[in-house]
Amino acid sequence: MISPKRIISALRFPLLGLFFVFFLSNEVYGQSVAYKSLLSVLYDEEFPVLKPGELKSLDNFQILDTREKEEYEVSHIEGAHWAGFNSFPEFDVEELDKNKPVLVYCTVGARSQEIGQKLQKEGFQVYNLYGGIIHWVNENHPVFNESSMTNQVHTYSQSWGIWLKKGEKVY
Secondary structure, X not given: OOOHHHHHHHOOOHHHHHHHHHHHHHHHHOOOHHHHHHHHHHOOOOOOEEOHHHOOOOOOOEEEXXXXXXXXXXXXXXXXXXXXXXXXXXXXXXXXXXXXXXXXXXXOOHHHHHHHHHHHHOOOOEEEEOOHHHHHHHOOOOEEOOOOEEOEEEOOOHHHHOOOOOOEEEO
C-alpha cells in the first residue's frame, strides 16, 4: 500500500502526481486507466456490456466464447459454448434460444462484440462481457479447461497478455 505521505509528496510534482493517480485508480477500481481507455476505444458505446461484478449468476445466460478453438481449450468460463470468431459462420445459431439472453466474450471484448452484433441482427438479446476473459480472471472469477478449473488464460498474444494480472498467461 502506498503511504499518504508519499502521495502528498508526489503531488508537489505534477507528472509524478499523475503517475500516482494512474496507479491508485488501479488499486481502487481493480483495472488500470490504460486498460479502461483501451476498451473505450474498442467498444461500440451502443452495444450493451455487463461487467463481471454485475453478473450475480450466469444461469440466466447462454454463454458463447468467441475466441478460436485453441484459446477456448486452454480455458473458458464454465458453461460457455465455443462459437469461434473466424469459424462463427459455421456455428449453428439455431441451437440458441431467442427467449434467453446471450453473453458473449473473447479476450478483451472486441471479437465478441462483433459476433454479438451479428446475433443482435438475428433477433437475440446479447451482452458483451466487459473486459473479456482477462477482466473476468482479474476480478477473481474461475475459468475451466476440459477437465477442471485452471489457472491458465490464453491471452491471444503477448501484447494483450500485459493486461492479465492474475493467472498464468498462455499465448
